[in-house]
Amino acid sequence: MTQQDAPPPKINRNLKKLIPYQPGRPIEEVQREFGLEQVHKLASNENPLGPSPQAVKAMLAAAGEMHRYPDGDGYYLKQALAERLGVAPEELILGNGSDEIMVLLALAYLSRLRFLITSDHAFVRYRMGAELAGAPAYLSPMRDMRHNLEDIVAAIGPRTSMICLDVPCNPTGASISRRELSRFLERVPPLVIVVLDQAYYEYANADRNYPDGLRLRDEHPNLVVLRTFSKAYGLAGLRIGYAVARPEIIKDLDRVRPPFNANRMAQAAALAALGDEAHLRGSVKANAEGLARMQKGLRALGLKTWPSLANFVLVDVGLDCRVVFQELLKLGVVTRPMAGYGIETCLRISIGRPAENRACLAALAKVLKELARGD
C-alpha cells in the first residue's frame, strides 16, 4: 500500500474546522518573488528598532549555556517581574509567548460545556483556543471597532467560563477606559474568568485613561492579565510572555504547561530587557511619533482610520483589501489584509521606522490611484 492509498488518520472532531494561524510572509520570500531590493515589513506589529542591546548581550552570553535545560520555573525572571510589577512570584506564569498562555487557559478552563465569549474582531487566537478545547464561542459584534461590553455582559450565561478581551484590540487598535473596564468587571460573575490581554501595555500606558489590569486584581480575583516581551520589548522571535493571576489560577495553568516552555535564551534576554528602560522609553516615543504621522498621512489620502493605542493602525482602503495588499507587496511594503478577520476592506499597518512609514504611505497613494484608474 502506498501513502496515497492509505486512508489518512482521523483528526479530533473539534479540530476539523480549525484553520491554522496565518503569519505574515518572511521578508526574504517577498523579496525573491518580486525581485525587490528592499522590503518594509509592517505586518506583524514588531518593534522596528529591534531588541535592547543589553538583551542582545545577554543572549550572546547565554549562548554557551544552551546545552542546559532552561530553569523550568523561571526563578530569576519571575523575581524581577514580581518586583517590577508589585506582584508575588506565585501570581506569575511564563509562556512561550503570551500566545501559549492563551492555549493553557483554553485547555484549563474551556470544554464542550464551558463556553468562551470574545469579540468578533478580537485577536483570532482566542477563538482558536476555544476550538482547540472543543468549546463553543460567542463572538460579540464590535461597535465601530470597539469591544461592546454591554453586549458581552448580556451574553454571559450559566455555561460561560471565560471572557477574552484584548485592550488595545488587535487588529482594531481600540482601547477601553479604566472606568469602562471597572464597571464591566463589576458585572461579571466571580466564577467567570476575564482574560485582559495587554500585549501592547507599554505603548498604551502613556494614555491617561488606559487601565492597568494589575491594579484591579484585588477586587476582581477572576482577572488574568496577559503581557509579552514580543512587542515594545522587541523580542518577538524569542517567544516569551507572561500572565499575572491569583495563585490558584497559576497552579491550574501549571498543570497544563509543558515543563520547559520558556526557553533559556528567552529568560536571559527578557531579564536584561527589563533592566533597559532607555530602550523601552525610546521605542514607545518613536512609536507615538510614527503612529501620529501614519494616521495623519492616511487621513490625507482620504482614508478612514480608527484611534489606536498600539503600534499599528487599522485603515479602511475602501476596496478589497487582498487586492491592495498584493499591490503594496509588489512595491515592497508588507501589510496585513483583514479579510481573515471579516473586515474585507481594511488593512492593518504596523508602525515602522520613519522612512518605512513614508515608503508605505507613498506606495499606498500610488496603488490607490492606479486602482481607481482601473490599471
Ligand SMILES: *Cc1c(COP(=O)(O)O)cnc(C)c1O
Ligand atoms: C502580539 C499579540 C500577542 C502576543 O504575542 P506573543 O508573541 O505570543 O507574546 C497577544 N495578544 C495580542 C492581542 C497580540 O496582538
